[in-house]
Amino acid sequence: MNTIFFLLRQTLTFSIPLLVVALGGMFSERSGVVNIALEGIMVFGAFTSILFINIVQDTMSGQLLLLLAILIAGLAGILISLLHAYASINMKANQVISGTAINLLTPAVAVYVARMIQNVQQINFNNTFRIPHVPVLGKIPGLGDVLFKDAYITTYLGIAILIVSAIVLYKTKFGLRLRACGEHPHAADSVGINVYKIRYAGVMLSGMLGGIGGLIFVIPTSTNFNATVAGYGFLALAVLIFGQWKPMRIFFASLFFGLMKTIAATYSSIPFLLNLGVPNTIFKMTPFVATLIVLAFTSKKSQAPKASGVPYDKSIH
Amino acid sequence: MKLTDRIKNMNFSFLSSVIAIIIGLLFGLVILLISNPAQAMGGFSTILTGAFRDMRSIGRVMYFATPIILTGLSVGFAFKTGLFNIGASGQFILGAFGAVIVGIKLPQLGSVHWVVALLAAAILGGLWALLPGILKAYANVHEVISSIMMNYIGMYLVNYLVLNTVYDRLRNQSMGVAKSAVIPKMGLDKIFPRSNVNAGFFIAILAVIVIYIILNRTSFGFELKAVGYNRDASKYAGINEKRSIILSMVIAGALAGLGGGLLYLAGTGKYIEVVDILAAEGFTGISVALLGLSNPIGILFAGLFIGYITVGGDYMQLYDFAPEIIDIIVASIIYFSAFSLIVKNVIDRRRMKLGGGKVQ
Incomplete structure (x- = not known):
């Protein structure tokens, strides 16, 4: 039983950053801006906030520090996403090119700055954020073992972000406008919605969630940051597509991808999986193969926002 | 016009x-x-002049430029035919694996060994682009997304294949290729001593010329470009647009795969490392293609330019800059x-x- 609880906890650890970043991507794409810069945004968010932790950890620790770091990661993500927003919205540049530039830029900045400040590119931090046992809730059998033991507040934050995102997207005026700009910006414009502003908001949300996602990917899985988030940004892009740009489906997609990651990472220590004789590689590949299959069967009548990737220009009809 | x-x-x-x-x-x-501030100007002028220090540095520019000219051509050719090949990274590493496995397993080929190994690189690279091409042509799947997935699948696949075929357990990388699989130097090592540049550079130039001719001087190239401009109109004009899309992707993939072959058969101590990191050359190829405006000749110069500042950048450590x-x-x-x-x-x-x- 303990193995299963461990696996489920591990799955959550891998899933939550995917969930958060994919939700970020959802806001950007549903506003009409393709964002393949998620990887780069994650790197920048993680880099900035972990550098912050590294600097202040002698005077501060625990949950307060983590919350501050999350705030900084979000702000850093917004900052870097503005580059993408400016290029894609104001300059009407090719959004894939702008995204690629950011993906190239941020790891280089992370290594460069780290090496200029402390000579090595790895930034170390003390993990003082793990909660061994949440009082009361940790005693619930089953659920308590999975959700409230060896936990991080980032797990609860991720679930909160999911709920808020679903409400914002479907139940608020802003969400309706956002979706309209991604489907038919001219129609949105004709009823007085400022398409540029809404798209800026969409991209900045993806920046904020991408930045936070970078931090909460690194915190539970490592004690240093080495200028990479190991392809998680691209994996989140796959989650977004697998989840067909819808919050709840994105949640389940991230759980599925997280489970595959977990199996790939831990399978050598679990006799049951080892005995199956399936190579590790298969589990690592599965999320990407599954996404390809979903794409193959859904793209003819794609759920993707119709205007996603198309710069909006008022003067062209 | x-x-x-x-x-x-x-x-x-x-x-x-x-x-x-x-x-x-x-x-x-x-x-x-x-x-x-104190060292900035010195460092900056090193970036600009480092590549011209000596013949060795100039040779290194050509050596660095060789694979990224190929991945640049791959991305640029796809651009010209209306496709965004962000999958050059996966095609590149598949090509590298093709070259390495032929380079190790078939030494009996003798003097044509390296040529066959390079062909294997191009073929595997092309195959790796086939699926995104088919998905684009028949299922309307955007090639950017499918190629991103193929990058990761390719990386994991090559790691797995290396582990099970040509693995050097001590160094966690592929074994070295046979001497006959190493691309000849053709005298370049005399002109640019200790720089690793080899005949691969000439092959890169040859690829540039071939792609230039295909795109600008053949009706086949015209068809590919026409489909890129307007798929429906091309279909109406009698072009088999599905076939064109698939062929464009496969040619782009073959170019990237060849780039992988050229790098890993250079005989310079390059081995396929078994790590979960995408090949950077594929993404540099995007930079090269954009800088070269997708024009083959432009790509040649863009590749050399990036090689040039990379070599300059290597000397930056003298100035305490990363x-x-x-x-x-x-x-x-x-x-x-x-x-x-x-x-x-x-x-x-x-x-x-x-x-x-x-x-x-």
Whole structure:
């Protein structure tokens, strides 16, 4: 039983950053801006906030520090996403090119700055954020073992972000406008919605969630940051597509991808999986193969926002 | 389009790349000034002049440029035919594996060994682009997304294949290839001593010429480009547009795969490392293609340019600067070059309005 609880906890650890970043991507794409810069945004968010932790950890620790770091990661993500927003919205540049530039830029900045400040590119931090046992809730059998033991507040934050995102997207005026700009910006414009502003908001949300996602990917899985988030940004892009740009489906997609990651990472220590004789590689590949299959069967009548990737220009009809 | 217009257009394109390069370099200079004002100017001039220090450095520029000219051609060729090949990384590593496995397992091929190994590289690279091509042609799957998935699948697959076929357990990498599989130097090692440059550079130039001819001088290339401009109109004109899309992807993949072969058969101590990291050359190829405006000749020079500042950047450590400043400069050049395309469009549109003529 303990193995299963461990696996489920591990799955959550891998899933939550995917969930958060994919939700970020959802806001950007549903506003009409393709964002393949998620990887780069994650790197920048993680880099900035972990550098912050590294600097202040002698005077501060625990949950307060983590919350501050999350705030900084979000702000850093917004900052870097503005580059993408400016290029894609104001300059009407090719959004894939702008995204690629950011993906190239941020790891280089992370290594460069780290090496200029402390000579090595790895930034170390003390993990003082793990909660061994949440009082009361940790005693619930089953659920308590999975959700409230060896936990991080980032797990609860991720679930909160999911709920808020679903409400914002479907139940608020802003969400309706956002979706309209991604489907038919001219129609949105004709009823007085400022398409540029809404798209800026969409991209900045993806920046904020991408930045936070970078931090909460690194915190539970490592004690240093080495200028990479190991392809998680691209994996989140796959989650977004697998989840067909819808919050709840994105949640389940991230759980599925997280489970595959977990199996790939831990399978050598679990006799049951080892005995199956399936190579590790298969589990690592599965999320990407599954996404390809979903794409193959859904793209003819794609759920993707119709205007996603198309710069909006008022003067062209 | 009239010839004079064409020249004007080319001049403008060239100018927009140069402007992006200048802005990118200035951005780099600003970063150097912020991080260490006293050494910034010295460091900056090293970036610009380091590659011309000696013959060895010039040779290293050519050595660095060789694989990224190929991945640049791959991305650029796809661009010309209306496709964004972000999957050069996966195709590159598949090609590398093709070259390495032939290079190790078939030494009996003798003097044509390296040629066959390079062919294997191109074939595997092409195969790796086949699926995104088919998905695009038949299921309308955007090639950017499918190629991103193929990058990761390819990386994991090659790691798995290396582990099970040509694995060097001690060093966690592929074994070395046979001597007969190493690309000959053709005297380049005499002109540029200790620089690793080899005949692969000539193969890169040959690829540039071939792709230039295909795109600009054959009806086959014209068809591919036509499908890129307007899929429906091409279909109406009798072009088999599905076949064209698939062929474009496969040729792009073969180019990237060949690039992988050229790097890993250079005989310079390059082995396929079994790590979960995508091959950077594929993404550098995007930079090269954008900087070279997808024109094969432009790509040749863009590849050399990136090789040139990379070699310059290597000498930056003498000045206590991290060489990653080069990556920052290249990324900002790409970012700004995305803008300059827009400036061009604005000018074109204005010209169109004024002249009432058609653009391109």
